[in-house]
Amino acid sequence: MKILVINCGSSSIKYELFEMEDESVIAEGLIEKIGTESAIITYQATDKEELMKTAEILDHREGLNLVLRLLMDDKDGVIASKNEVAAVGHRVVHGGEFFSESAVITSEVRQAIRKTVDLAPLHNPPNLLGIAAAEQQLPDAIHVAVFDTAFHQTMPKHAYLYPLPYVLYTRHKIRRYGFHGTSHKYVSEQAALFIEKPLTELKIISAHIGNGASVTAIDHGISIDTSMGMTPLEGLMMGTRCGDIDPAIVPYVIAKEDLTLSEIQSMMNKHSGLLGVTGMSSDMREVTQAMEEGNEQAKLAIDMYLYKLRKTIGSYIAAMNGVDILLFTAGVGENSSYVRQEVCKELSFFGIELDQSKNNIRSKKTREISTPNSKVKVLVVPTYEELMIAREAKHLVDQQ
């Protein structure tokens, strides 16, 4: 069974075609700058050369049309007809309270996604565009929506509510939703497989740290708390996002700096975090390098970053009254041995012990980096959201 996974941004489409018999990738690529005369298209069929070209692509429909033409191309194509694509897995950022799992897209599902546009104004509209375009191009395939928020719908009420007037929840659904759910779910499953224990017997803390970052407490396979909130701004210090701050700072800064609401939003989302503190870069690699070269502001930024991450992990150990696996994933989590080392160093009270040499090995595979004596297993698990979306789609197709 072949499944196409697509992830639509406002002007981009990321796509990956899987053969689900062995979960192998048949082809993948990206279209950027949709809506312009010079959209950039990359296409890579497995075992073939990567293609790159520019063309006029004015909307997502044209974009997807092109993807399908590439997939069916006489020379570089990988399928003979559209009908080979049994299902399309769509990444949808926000599912609100409507979706606690992936769903086959029907008009009701579309309606519900539309209702959450207010909660994710930047992400859900392009996701909907992608769905409409794909349904038109592949009318016979089963279309499945996989939500970033769905995995966290298991959180108990005391974890997802904010101590604001309760009416704000009933009226506007203001609550914690959490993000990166597809990734947290995937890596927790991989971790259980890796240590050969059932997920339902484990307490896992999953640290998905990339440019955006969140930590999730997964108790017996279920998300019970996560650091991102109603929006992806809450929680950890990130590349350009501030994460948790005293909410009273917002009106204070607006008054002092004479800012508009959109300016302060942009400040907290795009000018804060590592970038805001260093004034130099949002990229952990660059900031780490600057720190090694003696840049004190870079050192401060990383210290703040690590401190917040460690505090959050500690709080989730408390939330679950223990932890069996601490895992790191995504760009920073998979690649920065320094971040992993420094976070774990001060968690020794909980019996976390890192094996320095294992931690320093670079690899693209799931691996254990704690010592045999460590009470808690520390793992690095590469995330693979596209594969998870394909698996979710396959699961729903099998059910039909």
Next chain:
Amino acid sequence: MAEEIQQIAVIGGGTMGQGIAELCASKGYEVLLLEKTEELAQYAKGKIEQSLDKKLSKWGITTAEKKITLSRIVFTSNIELLRNADFVIESVVEDMSTKKAVFQICDELCREDVLFASNTSTLSLTEIAAVTNRPEKVVGLHFVYPVTKRPLVEVVRGLKTSEKTVADLRTLLTTLHLTGVEVFESPGFVTTRMIVLFINEATYILMEGVAEANEIDFAMKHGYHFAFGPFEMADRFGLNSVLAALERLYREFGDTKFRPAPLLKKMVRAGHLGIKTGEGFFKYDKDGNRL
């Protein structure tokens, strides 16, 4: 229609034209900013850069966003480039014969399906549209200053403006994150008519010695939640523009309530036009910050 719009031509690079061009470019459109001369086009470029730098310093945009917004605008005096435009917004000086000349040129050069919008605040749209061969495709689009910070426009129908034109325009407004209030053709529409009266009355109050300019501004700003008091607002619009609008309303309605305050006239004659000359009711530095 709006989905097919790629390039928006903004004619006139004054304060409003700059704001309209910056807004359209920041929302992803390719923009053609047309001025009478290359010097004026470059001047408008400098002002837009200044405006973007200000937003950057207030964390409103990133360096990349500044770069991409600027890269989407072509600053030129070459009217031939109008042939590629998908939509035209005219924002030249508020003078009927100038506007008519601009619309005639646009009508000659632009494709037949292209809609024209005029940012006029007090002139008759029907009269402007009449010089073109497409009066049904001409509509009023009156922006509020400062354009990039006020998400409101008045959508004005001329006598012949078609339903389809208004509907197409509405689609475009959504992509520009603007809300349109529909108004019928009438001098000053809603916003200009009310705001110039507000400024004029404040000037009379100042002349009568009831309160100082600073105090009047403070009272209205804090008592009624205005972003700027009447005098700072006038300084930002340009006192000559305020005066011109009042005189036109006075002429059109024949009602003495629009009679410009003598102090306003005197200040314009003295060349105290507001921010653009560094002095109006208050004084300003070259970046437009109040001293």
